[in-house]
Amino acid sequence: MNKYVIFDLDNCLSDDRERIKLIDWSAKTPSEKYAAYHARCGEDAPGNLAVFKQRVEYAGNVPIFLTARPESVRKETVEWIEKHLC
Numbered sequence: 001m002n003k004y005v006i007f008d009l010d011n012c013l014s015d016d017r018e019r020i021k022l023i024d025w026s027a028k029t030p031s032e033k034y035a036a037y038h039a040r041c042g043e044d045a046p047g048n049l050a051v052f053k054q055r056v057e058y059a060g061n062v063p064i065f066l067t068a069r070p071e072s073v074r075k076e077t078v079e080w081i082e083k084h085l086c
Contacts, residue, residue, distance in 0.1 A: 002060075002061065002062045003059075003060075003061045003062070004061060004062050004063075004064050005055045005056060005059075005061045005062070005063055005064065006063075006064045006065075006066060007052065007063055007064070007065055007066070008065075008066050008067065009041075009065060009066070009067040009069070009077070009080075009081075010041070010044075010067060010068070010069070011047075012047065012048060013046060013047060013048055013049075013052055013065075013084075013085065014041070014044040014046065014047060014080065015044050015045045015046065015047035016037075016041075016044055018040075018043070018044070019037045019040050019041070019043075019044065020037070022036040022037045022039075022040060023036075023037045024036065031070065034070075038069055038070055038072070038073050039073070041069060041073050041076050041077060041080065042073075042076035042077075042079060042080050044080065046084040046085070049084075052085060063085070065081060
C-alpha cells in the first residue's frame with residue numbers, strides 16, 4: 001500500500017532565497033507582487049533534499065507537490081521537479 005507525502009515547493013524543496021528580493025511589496029495585487037518572483041522559479045537550487053529522499057526514495061512513499069505558483073509557470077515548475085527530484 002502506497003503512502004503519500006505532501007511537499008510544498010517554494011522555501012521548502014525549492015531554495016527561493018535568491019528570488020525573495022524580487023517580490024514587489026508595493027504592488028497592489030498578488031499577481032503584480034509576485035510576478036518577477038515566480039518568473040525566476042526555474043533557477044532555484046534544491047533544498048531539503050535529505051528530507052525528500054528519506055520520505056520518498058528510502059521509504060517508498062509517493063510525493064505530492066503543492067505550490068501557490070500561478071499556472072503561467074507550470075512548465076518551469078514541472079521542469080524543475082523533473083530535474084531535481086525525479
